Amino acid sequence: MAEPYLVVENLTKVYERGQVVALKDLSFTVEKGEFLVVIGLSGSGKSTLLRCINRLIEPTAGRIFLSGVELTKLSPRAMRHMRRKIGMIFQQFNLIKRATVMTNVLTGRLGYNPTLLTLLGRFPKRDRELALKNLERVGLSEKAYVRADELSGGQQQRVGIARALMQEPELLLADEPVSALDPATSHSVMQYLEQMNKEDGVTVLASLHFLSLARRYGTRIIALKDGQLVFDGPPEAIDEVKFKEIYGEEAEEVEVR
Amino acid sequence: MTNYPDGIVKDPPKWLTPQGLLDIVTPVLQGMGQRLGVVFLDLLAVGVVWILVSYTVNWHSRGEISYTLAPWWLFGLVTVELAALWESFGHSLGFKVARRELVGPGGAPPTPGQRVRYFLGWHFTVLPLVGLVFQRPWHERWAGLSPQPISLEGRIPPPWWRTSVGIYVAVFLVVGLAAATSTTVDEESLNRLFTQAWRTVKFWRALFSPDQSIILPSIRDLLVTIFMAVMATSFAVVVAVPLSFLAARNLMRGPLGRLIYTTLRGALSIMRSIEPIVWAIIFLVWVTARRAPFAGVLALWVHSIADLTKLYAERLESIDPGLIEAITATGANRLQVLRYAVVPQIINPYISFTLYRWDINIRMATVVGVVGGGGIGQRLFFYLKNLAWQQAGTVMILIVILVWAIDYLSARLRAKLA
Amino acid sequence: MIWGYVAYGVMYLLNKYWWTVPLERFYSTLSLPSWGWPLTILGTLEMAVLCRNLGRSLGLRAFGLEVWGAEGGPPRVGQRLIRLLAWHFSGLPFGVGVLVSPQRAWHDLVAGTVLQPSPPQAARRRAWLSQWGLMALLLLGLTIWLGWLIVHIDIGVLFRRGEEGLRIWREMLRPDFRYFAVPDPVFELRNLPYSILDMAVVTLFMALLATVLGALVAFPLSFLGARNIMGFSPVGWGVYFLMRGFFNVFRSIDTMLWAVIFAVWVLWGRPLAGVLALTVHTVAALGKLYSEQVEGIDPGPVEAVVAAGGSRLEVIRYAVLPQIAPAYWAFTMYRWDINVRMSTVIALVGGGGIGDLLFYYKNEGDWAKVGAVVMVIVAIVWAMDYISGRLRERIT
Structure with a gap:
């Protein structure tokens, strides 16, 4: 076995x-x-x-x-x-409230990208496209550049899911x-x-x-x-x-x- | 140890392990600390009232500022006895602050006999401090009383001003005000207060008829003052931001972190308790009066560092740990966590605190000028010293306008940031 | 305005570096040469207009406006240029074009653009290093450069005179506590036969007296300065504005300046002058804080008392007071803390207290004794800070 x-x-x-x-x-x-x-x-x-x-x-x-x-x-x-x-989503969503939905979703790729670039807020084009795709998947592509704290609770949790999806998780x-x-x-x-x-x-x-x-x-x-x-x-x-x-x-x- | 038969090898006794020892010692220390705290507070409370009374009596009987009314042993004796009486027969301030009260077994209210025994026993155990080592000190066992958390079941709590705290505050205020008025108000000045008001008339009149010839040079000095505040604030930010991470309790873990945290907080609070004016006189001697504005900037800088670091660190202490957790869970490293979980939460409050501090620094810069720290304050003080009331009034108007404008501006900006 | 500031700064720097003005007296350098002012104004306008038309200026941003083409969508480059040119004829001559048709100014008409509120959440990427970011950096750099020159920052002097500075610190850190409890004989001459301890107590008394007096006066005044209590008739509103004006004016004159006035009025160096100065400032500051607290109460209980037929005073007693009492105590504690701080230095301007000793010893150059006094001050302020913090924590 x-x-x-x-x-x-x-x-x-x-x-x-x-x-x-x-x-x-x-x-x-x-x-x-x-x-x-x-x-x-x-x-x-x-x-x-x-x-x-x-x-x-x-x-x-x-x-x-x-x-x-x-x-x-x-x-x-x-x-x-x-x-x-290992993706993770939380009870209180734990999003960066003052940042855009896009930034929040992109944080899912932090582990994959070099530190220096991410510190400047730069992500590869591929990641940005992936982020848009994942946002579309959770039905939030309209809200990509809206601040996270302007969303309702359910929408915020969906952003959390998109963030987890960005990691391409197994668990x-x-x-x-x-x-x-x-x-x-x-x-x-x-x-x-x-x-x-x-x-x-x-x-x-x-x-x-x-x-x-x-x-x-x-x-x-x-x-x-x-x-x-x-x-x-x-x-x-x-x-x-x-x-x-x-x-x-x-x-x-x-x-x- | 699982492969041996039962009873061959036992766990070491509890008091041999550091953890076990801690478990035994902690409650003893806690109990001792609490009882000591109660006694100390009561002694302090009684002692302070006594000293205040002494000041009043001394001023009125001998006309001097002095706290010696009776020999020190008499003072000590009376304080101790009063505190003991208060603790045994009343509900003392210390007990009230610790939220405890004396009750007999089963929560019964203490009888007079028990109180007398408590009072007598107190002298033998609390005074030499030996009794406090035990979980239940001797006098408590003898009297059959013990301090228990105040229970509110089945009784109406009195309003706070009828509790010992309220009564003490009232007594303190009455005696304190008596002492304060007797030592700070003297007849001569009081007379002048009512008869010499005309001395300031010129000054008030100047508020309505400013001296226009000095407005332009004064505005230049105002600019210097503003820039002094700007420079002091921006230099302070450069130092305070890194320091704030070292002064945040939640980030400084471990013994070394604790040490850094404690020393830094202590040093900052000393720096903060020295007014910028005092800093200014030190720096004025250091960099010489020729560079007065620079000395002012340094003075404001030191004070701002201390203040800003405290504000920043408090903000850091209240950040949401959930976001840190979330970013860590994506596999980010420490720097990335800092950038994506900590910075977004603190950046706006930091800017807002900085603006607030800038606002304060402008006020302080005018005051620092008074000791010769440059800017508008220096000009104002010059006029005041030379009794040039009209000019002083003019400068005062300008300062008020500036302070208002900056106050408004910084409040608006901060509201926008929030 | 932003560009005016930039232009002024640039002109100032030019003035300083190319046509050097003697720097003997620092304020003389704040002015510009005679030809500098017109150039500054012109530069300001040109830069402002460029910025307004080619991008989104700070001013537009602050008011949440945006330049749009009349057909919708962002304006074309041609439109921007036309608007730029036309602005000189409609905006420059004292804003005729804007005054005549405020809805849509002349230059907007000519260029076929409209000024409209920017949509709240445009679905587009935020330009990170937009004008705003660059501008902020530029402004900050310029400000610090200007400040550096105007304030005459000279870090080198700290080291050149490092010996002197070290000496002060060394002497202060070896404080001379000989006269802690015994009066220093030098003060016999000044008729101030008090020790450091005596003066420390006097300082605390000054703060106590000022706080209590100030709070007692500010308490009734705070209701007169609260909109929800006074806003019932024109007279009430009048009183309200009067009170608010009083609070604001008196608050913005610093305690130290009040002390000078009272020192002349009463007697220089007497504690009463300090107490009065502290009191006046306390009344104004506490009055403002208190009345804001009154305005911030929950209207529910007020409604309930009014519904039960309560009068205005009864409303205050039963609906307002219970809600504000903890905050009042907390503010008073906070003020007591501030007053202690202020009273330690108010002697400088004739207010009396422990600062008297501090400044006397400093003038004598007796830094060891200054150190002793400073340490006592630190101890007092520290203790009061701690006590007031703990009490505030307990109250709220």
Whole structure:
């Protein structure tokens, strides 16, 4: 059997001099082309998990392999190199608010271009064309030279997706990509992620708040509770009992249409 | 250690590891610090009031500025006793500031007996400081009282002016004002205030009939003042921008970073607390009075560096870490992160702070001129010294107009940048 | 105006370098030769008109305008040139062409162009090194060059007289604290038998008195200077403008200048002069800050009190005061901090306080004692800064 695409082994993350344990001995694998959804309450460690994978947060213990390469062993320089293939989108979009959409999208190519040129704000023509193409793909080619803070939330998240697309990623980490959006916009953003997953063959790891969205888009779901894995399986396998286990006794499922 | 049978090898005792030791020592130090803080604040509060009273009494009885009303041991004794009484029988300022109150076991309000015991025990544990080493000092155990966070359940909180803070502020203001008025206001000057107003009439009249012959030379001096401010500000920016990165808490991590941060912040705050005028007199001696405007520029420069670095660094401390995360996640290196995640967030605030500082520097440049720092201030002071009221009034009008114009301009520009 | 400044700067530099004017007295060099002024004005106009017509000038940018062809789209080169020429006949003679038909000036008519607001978000790349960027750089460079010459910046002198500077610093860093608690005998002559500590306390008292008095006066005045309280009748508006004018004028005269006036009025060197100067400036500064705070309140509670039948005073008591109290305290603390700073140096202009010692020792050239006084000042200002910062944090 071939090595799985992404392997997480005994991942542990402890914050602040042993005060808070965010992830406890977490292990799972992801196959190439999966749409894996991570669910769990706020503070259950979803964000930490995603950030440990591209080492925005250094794990305390444990190992992570991406297509056979041990990420946790890489030097900062090699890790930067790897990050080019790992796209990421964020709950708060994290765009440069005062810059144009174009600049924001182009930042996705920073890892590919020489530092000196990018510091002057220069990008190769090919990248500019690619940026326009990607903006067209998320339906924002009209807004290429508009300032990012003039866009609505859903549009900003689509800029975030375009930025991730610029990296031509193999793996996409989506940290609660729709929590700051209303239900209708949520679906449109999720559909772009689904499209990336299906058409470009990008493996997606998305943390989501709503189970209904997870069921609708995920091919597999893992659930975290207090930093531990409490569920791993197909979306259909989450029933009432499992749900209560993940979200606590008082929770009730909300449908997002 | 997993291959050995159970019980053969154990973890080292907690207090042998640095982490464990820290875990044990930290709460002790915290408790001690808090109790010391409370006692220190109460002593300070009582002592300050006593000193203020001394000033008042001394001025009125002996006509001198002095804080010695009683021998120092009497002062110490009274302060300590009053603080102890306040802590035991009232709700003292220190406790109030620490948001604590004394309660018996189970949150019961303390009885008079408990309070008396607390008061007596206080002398034996708090005064020699030994008792504070323990998690629960002796006097607290003996009295059965302990400071707990103030709970608001089931009672109406009094308005703040009826708490110990309010009462203390009121007492402080009354005594302080009494002391302040007695030492700073003397009869002779007060008399003159009401009888000598005519001395300034000429000056006010000049505001309406300016001396037109000096307007042109004054405008030249105004230009010098403006350029002094411009030069001081732009040189200060060159120094302050790099310094601000070293003075931002969130960027300076690790022991070395902490050290740099702390020393830099300390040095800056010393530089800031010396008024530009004082800097100007130092520089005037250094570069000689022949180059007065240059001395003024240097004085403003030093003060601006300190001020701008502080403003810049505070802005850096509040940047959104999410954007840094996002740019890092694309595989960018440190310089690229700086260029695309940090710079876009700080550039406009930096420009806006710089304009603000320029605005202030123009005001200060007029004042620095007064000590001989060149520009319009020097001219104004010259006229004032020679009692040339009409000319002084004329220059004053020009200064007011300039300050207004710059104020307006910089406010407009800053509004545009925001 | 921008180009006027540039032209002036260029003329000044030309004047300085080619037809050197003696530099004995620095202000004499700020003027231009007699033929320089007309040339400056002409140069200004020509450059301005070139810039306006061949690109998008700063002025147009500031007002958000753009020159467009009448058919829409950017003007052709020919149109630009015609506009340039025509401008001399319509704009130059005191702007007749603009005055006569302000909607569309003559030169626009002739060239077939229109001046219109630029579209808010044109879908085009932003020209990075546009005129604006170049212009800003040019202006900055010119300003610094001019400033360098006008202010007579001479960095070399810092090193040439480095010995002297080092001596001052060395002596100041070995402060002489002998007279910290004991009065210095030299002051017997000046009838000022006080030690550094005594003067430090007097300084603090001055600041305290000025702040409290200033806040007490500014408090009622701030309501008179607030639009949402006074804007109910012509009289109210009158009072409002009067108050605002008073705040603005009195605020822009610096405390130090007030001190000179009061020092003449009362007695030179008496603390009362300093207190009064600080008070006047405090009233104006706090009045402005306070009244802006009153104007910035949430109108909801006001509506509620008015709906319940409250009078104007009741509105202030129950709807306005609770909203502004924390900010008032914070501003007052902040002002107390500033007043402490000012009171340490106000003695220079006859205001009394610890600065008296500072300037006396400085004139004596006794830098060790100056160092001691400066250190005390730093300690005071530092402590007050810290206390006021902490208190403000707690209040808000």
